[in-house]
Amino acid sequence: MANATLGRPDxxxxxxxxxxxxxxxxxxxxxxxxGYASGVGKSFRMLDEGRxxxxxxxxxxxxxxxxxxxxxxxxxxxxxxVIPLKKVGGGEAxxxxxxxxxxxxxxxxDGAAYGNPPGSRxxxxxxDIMELVSHGIVAIxxxxxxxxxxxxxxxxxxxxxxxQETVPISFLYAANEIVIVDVPPELLLERAGGPGTADPALxxxxxxxxxxxxQALLLTAEVxxxxxxxxxRAHGIExxxxxxxxxxxxxxxxxxxxxxIASGRRNADRFHGELMVVYxxxxxxxxxxxxxxxxxxxxxxxxxxxxxxxxxxDPVETLMDFASARRATQIFVGPRRRRxxxxxxxxxxxxxxxxxxxxxxxxxxPH
Amino acid sequence: MAxxxxxxxxxxxxxxxxxxxxxxxxxxLADARELKQRGLDVVIGYLxxxxxxxxxxxxxxxxxxxxxxxAYRGAAFEEMDLEAIVRxxxxxxxxxxxxxxxxxxxxxxxxxEDVLTLLDAGMDxxxxxxxxHLESLNDQVWQMTGVRVRxxxxxxxxxxxxxxxxxxxxxxxxxxxxxxxxxxxxEKARQALxxxxxxxxxxxxxxxxxxxxxxxxxxxQVSPAESFSMDAVLTELETQVAPAPFAGxxxxxxxxxxxxxxxxxxxxxxxxxxxxxxxxxxxxxSGDSDFAGLPxxxxxxxxxxxxxxxxxHLETHVLEGxxxxxxxxxxxxxxxxxxxxxxxxxxxxxxAFFAMNRVHRIVxxxxxxxxxxxxxxxxxxxx
Numbered sequence: 111m112a113n114a115t116l117g118r119p120d121x122x123x124x125x126x127x128x129x130x131x132x133x134x135x136x137x138x139x140x141x142x143x144x145g146y147a148s149g150v151g152k153s154f155r156m157l158d159e160g161r162x163x164x165x166x167x168x169x170x171x172x173x174x175x176x177x178x179x180x181x182x183x184x185x186x187x188x189x190x191x192v193i194p195l196k197k198v199g200g201g202e203a204x205x206x207x208x209x210x211x212x213x214x215x216x217x218x219x220d221g222a223a224y225g226n227p228p229g230s231r232x233x234x235x236x237x238d239i240m241e242l243v244s245h246g247i248v249a250i251x252x253x254x255x256x257x258x259x260x261x262x263x264x265x266x267x268x269x270x271x272x273x274q275e276t277v278p279i280s281f282l283y284a285a286n287e288i289v290i291v292d293v294p295p296e297l298l299l300e301r302a303g304g305p306g307t308a309d310p311a312l313x314x315x316x317x318x319x320x321x322x323x324x325q326a327l328l329l330t331a332e333v334x335x336x337x338x339x340x341x342x343r344a345h346g347i348e349x350x351x352x353x354x355x356x357x358x359x360x361x362x363x364x365x366x367x368x369x370x371i372a373s374g375r376r377n378a379d380r381f382h383g384e385l386m387v388v389y390x391x392x393x394x395x396x397x398x399x400x401x402x403x404x405x406x407x408x409x410x411x412x413x414x415x416x417x418x419x420x421x422x423x424d425p426v427e428t429l430m431d432f433a434s435a436r437r438a439t440q441i442f443v444g445p446r447r448r449r450x451x452x453x454x455x456x457x458x459x460x461x462x463x464x465x466x467x468x469x470x471x472x473x474x475x476p477h
Numbered sequence: 478m479a480x481x482x483x484x485x486x487x488x489x490x491x492x493x494x495x496x497x498x499x500x501x502x503x504x505x506l507a508d509a510r511e512l513k514q515r516g517l518d519v520v521i522g523y524l525x526x527x528x529x530x531x532x533x534x535x536x537x538x539x540x541x542x543x544x545x546x547x548a549y550r551g552a553a554f555e556e557m558d559l560e561a562i563v564r565x566x567x568x569x570x571x572x573x574x575x576x577x578x579x580x581x582x583x584x585x586x587x588x589x590e591d592v593l594t595l596l597d598a599g600m601d602x603x604x605x606x607x608x609x610h611l612e613s614l615n616d617q618v619w620q621m622t623g624v625r626v627r628x629x630x631x632x633x634x635x636x637x638x639x640x641x642x643x644x645x646x647x648x649x650x651x652x653x654x655x656x657x658x659x660x661x662x663x664e665k666a667r668q669a670l671x672x673x674x675x676x677x678x679x680x681x682x683x684x685x686x687x688x689x690x691x692x693x694x695x696x697x698q699v700s701p702a703e704s705f706s707m708d709a710v711l712t713e714l715e716t717q718v719a720p721a722p723f724a725g726x727x728x729x730x731x732x733x734x735x736x737x738x739x740x741x742x743x744x745x746x747x748x749x750x751x752x753x754x755x756x757x758x759x760x761x762x763s764g765d766s767d768f769a770g771l772p773x774x775x776x777x778x779x780x781x782x783x784x785x786x787x788x789x790h791l792e793t794h795v796l797e798g799x800x801x802x803x804x805x806x807x808x809x810x811x812x813x814x815x816x817x818x819x820x821x822x823x824x825x826x827x828x829a830f831f832a833m834n835r836v837h838r839i840v841x842x843x844x845x846x847x848x849x850x851x852x853x854x855x856x857x858x859x860x
Contacts, residue, residue, distance in 0.1 A: 141647075287650070290687065292643040294490075320698045327643065327691035334684040341677055353617075353684040373847075380752045382688060440849075445840075461837070464821060464850050471745070473816075473849040474840050 139243050141287040142222070143252040146326035147319055149301055150293045152252035153179070153220055157186040159250060160218045164190065171214040173242075174204045174235065176221060190218075201227030204238045209247070216248045223257035223275040236277045240284070253277060255326040268321045282333050290330040295319035328382055355383030358438040359410070360429060362389065363399040365444030367406040370475050374442055375413050385415040386436060390425040426462045433470060441467055444475035485599035489592065490640040491575065492605045493690055495682040496673060498660030499646040501605040502526065502573055506535035509571050509603060513539065520567040522595070522602075523557040523588075525574050529659065539571070547582050554580040559591045562600075569601045576610035576628040589634050596637070606630060608686035612789060613748035616741050620854045621681050622673055632751055633790040641693040643686060648679035692752070727755035730814040731791065732805060732839075734761070735778040738820040738853050740785055745851050746818040747789045755815075759786035759793045760808055762801045802838045809846060817843055821852040 141159075145152040153176065164170045172192040179187065193209055195202040203226040209217055224235040232238050239249045256265040259276040266272045282288060295316050335354060359374040361367050371387060378385035387410035389403045411417040422428025433441060443460055464472050490508075492501040502525070513519040520540045526532040542565060545558035556579050562570055572595070577588040585591050592602050609618040612629040619625050635641070646654075655666050655674060673679075731746035733739050743759060750757035761779055763771065771779070786793050798804030809817060819836055840848050 287647040289647055290643060290645045292645060292690070294640045294642055296640070317698060320694055324691045324694040324698070327687050327694065330645075331684050331687035331691065334680060334687060338677065338680045338684060341680060345677070353621075353681050353688065377753070382691065460840070464836070467821075467850075467852055469852055469855050471849050471851050472821075473847050474843075475847055476843065476845050 138248045138286060140239070140285040141248070141250045141289070142282060142285045143250075143289050143291050144255065144282075144326060144330055145252065145291045146255045146322040147298060148254060149298050150291045152254070152291045153183055154186070155289070155291050156218055156220065156250055156252045157183060157190075160190060160216065161186055163216055169215040171209065171212060171217055173209055173217045173219040174221060174224075175218075199227045199229045203227060203230040204235060206231050206238050206241060209242060210245055213245075214247060216250060217242055219249060219251045222251045222253045222281070223273070223277045225275045234275075234277070236281050240281070243284075253282075255322055255329065258282065258329065261325060261329060264325055265322065268325070269318050282329075283336060285333070286337075288330055288333045290326060292323070292327070295323065331382075355381035355440065356436060356438045357383060357385050357440045357442065358429075358433050358436070359385070359387040359415070359442040360389065360444075361387065361403050361406055362444065363395060363403065366475060367403075367444075368409075370442050370444050371406065371410050371413060371415070373475075374415070377440070378415075383439075385410075385413070386438065387411075387415040387417045388420050388429070388432065390420045390422060390428050392425055426459050426466060429463065430466045433467070438470055440471045440473060442473045442475060487596040487598070487600045487602060488639040489596055489601070489637055490603050490642065491635070491638045492603070492644050493608060493641050493686055493693075494605070494644045494646075495608050495686040496651060496679055497527070497607070497669075498651055498654055499644050501607075501644045502532050503529075503535055504642075504644050505571060505573070505603050505605055506532065506539070509539060509569065510535070512569055518568040520562070520565060520570055522559075522562045522570040522572045523574070524571065527661070531659075540567075547580050549580045549582050556580060556583050557588065557591055559584065559594060562595060563598050566598070567600060569603065570595055572602055572604045575604040575606040576630050578628050589630055593634070593637065608682060608689055611635060611689065613744045613751070614685065614689070615744055616854050617685070618682075621685075622678055624673065631789050632747060635693070636696070638693070639697075641690055641697075643690040645683075645687075648676055648683060651679060652676065727753045727816060728812060728814045729753075729755050729757045729816045729818060730805075730809050730812070731757065731759045731786070731818045732762075732820075733759050733779065733782050733786065733793075734820065735775045735782070736820060737778075738851075739782045741853055742818055742820045742851050743782065743786050743789060743791065747791060749816075749818075749849075757791045758808075758812060758814070759783070759791040760796060760805060761794070762796045762798055762804045764799060764801050767797055768795055802835060802842055805839070806842050809843070814846055816847045816849055818849050818851055821850045 143152040143155050157172075157175075160170045160172065170190060172187060172190050174195060175183075175187060175192075191214075193205055193212065196205040196208075204219065219235070219239055222236045222239055226233055226235060226238070232241065236251075239251055243249050255261055256269075256271075256273040257276050258279055260279040262272055262276060298319060299312065299316065331354075338353075355378065357374045357378050359370050361370070374385050374387065377383070387407060389407065391400070395403070407417045407419065418432075420428045420432055422431070429441075432438075441463065443463060445460060460472075460474060492505045494501040506524075509519050509521075520542055521536060522542050523544070524532075524536055524541065526536065542558055542561050544555035545561070547554045547556055557572065572588065572592055575589055575592065579586060579588060579591070585594070592604060595602050608614065609622070609624075609626050610628060610630050612631050615626060615629060651660075652670075652674065654660050655670060658666060660666065661669055727750070729746050729750045731743055733743070746757055746759070749755070759782075761768075761783060768776065768779075783793050783795070794808065796804050796808060798807075805817075808814075817839060819839055822836060836848075836850060
């Protein structure tokens with residue numbers, strides 16, 4: 111496109127570009143456009159990407175689209191090669207055999223959560239998609255939040271409805287690219303041609319859409335976080351900073367464990383971060399202490415925390431090793447009853463912890 | 478939602494991205510065209526197309542208010558012509574690059590101040606920004622990129638937005654665009670690839686933007702009272718544990734000193750307060766001498782920090798008392814503070830002994846409060 115308006119392209123440069131594209135395509139597997147509701151424009155983004163790839167010379171086909179597309183999408187589809195769905199039993203499924211025989215570089219497919227009719231090659235469309243991917247075809251697909259199995263409950267809490275057809279979250283993790291299609295709920299409602307916002311039923315719809323939207327953004331952030339971890343691991347990069355708050359609650363004998371865990375939970379939820387709760391096994395711990403700590407740890411696990419017992423000769427070093435490895439951003443500690451070794455502030459463990467906790471916040475809880 | 482005291486207050490929409498070239502301006506212009514098609518009076522108040530053809534095409538057919546020329550140190554600069562826009566008074570005004578600092582000699586120092594003026598005058602505004610320009614993320618962004626971003630948007634200004642939309646593009650696609658020369662000319666693209674545009678940095682910034690956008694959506698969902706019940710539903714769901722009885726009753730006190738780390742401390746306190754929906758105080762206690770009697774260097778540093786805190790909408794107080802810790806604690810108890818934020822002393826310096834001593838005394842004295850010792854973020858892994 112760019113070259114057409116800038117005059118004759120340099121042939122060498124064109125070759126280099128094609129080479130780069132080939133390299134690029136070999137790295138790609140699966141790209142997912144994620145939305146929080148129908149109508150946000152996922153299909154449009156998917157088809158538009160197909161159009162642009164075609165213009166760049168890639169071999170693109172459409173493997174599956176929703177029926178009854180709006181006219182602007184119909185126009186996009188008409189400009190592309192479509193491999194029709196095939197009849198299976200009483201229903202329709204994607205024609206995986208034909209697509210594999212046709213061997214395009216890129217295949218566009220709507221509705222990854224769609225369930226295939228009995229007698230199909232795979233029971234779910236997302237499995238069809240993974241099959242194409244395993245044959246080296248770059249798959250581009252679209253998906254709504256409510257169709258993610260692991261988010262079904264949250265969505266049900268928000269809307270009262272539960273999706274029947276779902277895709278496991280591992281499908282998203284398998285994608286090398288995920289894009290959120292973000293549109294304010296208002297625009298969505300306007301597009302749907304609803305009445306004015308004064309309608310109370312509409313206000314409720316808007317609230318639900320907002321909540322779904324937040325969840326979709328967070329889900330994307332979670333997938334992106336995993337990609338970052340993978341990237342860092344693959345490139346051997348040790349990175350101190352996280353983009354997510356990671357709270358480490360350190361339990362000690364007699365510390366106000368319930369309050370600390372509750373506060374940790376609340377803070378982690380507010381920041382949509384992670385919660386870790388640990389204690390350090392230590393020769394000075396009495397059996398009673400250890401039993402209590404175990405109980406608190408179990409309660410923390412129930413509250414969704416990653417709960418662990420740490421072993422090490424030096425409690426502070428052990429804690430700091432753990433905190434660094436898990437990239438904690440905040441450490442919660444609580445002093446014990448007064449006049450205890452843990453509590454002797456200067457030169458005591460809390461002091462050492464504060465000194466050692468470079469780049470992390472230390473929050474000391476009241477006695 | 479922004480508190481609209483007057484009916485005519487305009488609505489603000491922010492297109493949030495994580496780097497140049499993700500398509501913020503393009504998306505904003507596409508929406509502006511849609512609004513115009515619906516019959517609204519739309520103008521472009523300021524546009525920075527960076528020579529990108531798609532963007533320029535998208536702007537065609539929209540009325541452009543000519544920029545104002547401002548001479549500064551013998552050079553001519555162009556800024557948005559606020560007065561001309563106010564006179565023209567469209568329904569909707571498109572203003573690119575929200576965090577921009579106006580050239581000295583402009584009527585307002587920051588473009589966001591111009592935008593607030595437009596909103597006050599009853600115009601709706603569409604604007605763009607990248608996540609790295611949010612003030613409270615300044616330290617985190619520095620840690621990720623090594624770049625200290627100077628042009629920032631205070632978090633309370635972001636809160637004025639009625640709508641924040643994430644403009645998303647994968648880092649890989651962005652890097653491809655950069656390599657194809659869509660984003661910058663070749664020389665600048667090469668430089669960019671070495672700095673901001675490293676893939677791991679982009680991925681991290683993107684995650685930051687997604688999380689911030691989720692937060693912005695969350696705080697706009699419903700009134701605080703209702704947002705609690707919403708939270709309760711989600712919390713209960715994930716943890717099966719009842720949440721604390723009252724959300725939003727945290728009160729945070731940030732202890733200001735003349736130390737340079739205070740700016741970081743203020744940002745951190747602000748951010749935590751926003752997430753916990755807590756009130757936030759910034760308090761300086763002058764010790765032996767009164768504030769006016771301080772050496773000018775210290776006084777200036779403290780005034781700078783007080784100003785910074787005020788700009789971020791912290792409630793600032795200057796207290797006098799010969800015993801700093803006691804004075805601070807008395808204030809904290811009086812204001813029912815739940816958390817005190819103090820900077821972690823730097824151990825390599827000898828005055829740290831006194832500072833550490835102070836931190837210890839605060840911890841020892843704060844029997845009914847949490848004390849958060851905030852460490853400066855560092856960039857390289859510890860040896």
